[in-house]
Amino acid sequence: MKALLDILKPTSSDWPLAKAVDPERLPQHIAVIMDGNGRWAGRRNLPRAAGHKAGMNSVREIIENCARIGIEALTLYAFSVENWKRPRAEVETLWRLLRFYVERELPKLVENGIQIRTIGRTDELPANVTSCLRKAESATRQNRGLVVNIAINYGGRTEIADAVNRILENARRAGAADSLVVTEEMISAHLYGAGIPDPDLLIRTSGELRISNFLLWQLAYTEIYVTPTFWPDFGLTDLLEAILNFQKRDRRFGALNKDAVTATDEQVDELLGVSAT
């Protein structure tokens, strides 16, 4: 948080929000479904590409702000396996914008200690997109700051199926396929971003109440925050509000708090209206 407070003016409207954030209880990993680029553009009578370009600025901003706040990992849903259904021209625009953004920002990402990683079937992307992403991954591999996972040609179901197939393939190679029992730990260890803790907070912009095939395995106990803000308008204020909202949540992971009042057998008998046996 210190790096953020250092650049904020005490007179800015974000100052009280930033001061209210508890630096000891930050979400370690934030995942984002960046939605609403098209609607943002439509409201302004602009082509959808203008919305995606404005969305790129929000990407730059959230990376900078998460690094300043001290978030450890940020996963951004850039392109789903279903997004290939969009018109070819829109898909091409997204690749152009992505390459433009990554090439322009790479020196700054390297300098700021950001690690870029990708999750998804990246080998199925156009060759110039794959090579641009590989370049960013290798240039930032030694960095130890914020980890930014770009989910691209990503699908949650595809990821789980790919993980299971890799487990099976490894077992076959070891001649152990017949006795294979797949466990949750094995699936977790074979996901694209294995080793990165599950997201603590999922932010979805533009008000839709859907997961959209994103991180299906990893979101099991993630806190979900949906804002009506379109992605191109999502800035520091929205990010701080999402974190403050997260810090109010009671995360029990299916267990109970220490002070929870449980009933005795006798009380349960009474609740059911039966006499004790």
Ligand code: FPP
């Ligand atoms: C959703 O808006 C947005 C996308 C499908 C693309 C998001 C991608 C970016 C902002 C670029 C990401 C780049 C990097 C480097 C991570 P939409 O088109 O579905 O909007 P709509 O629902 O309003 O039509």
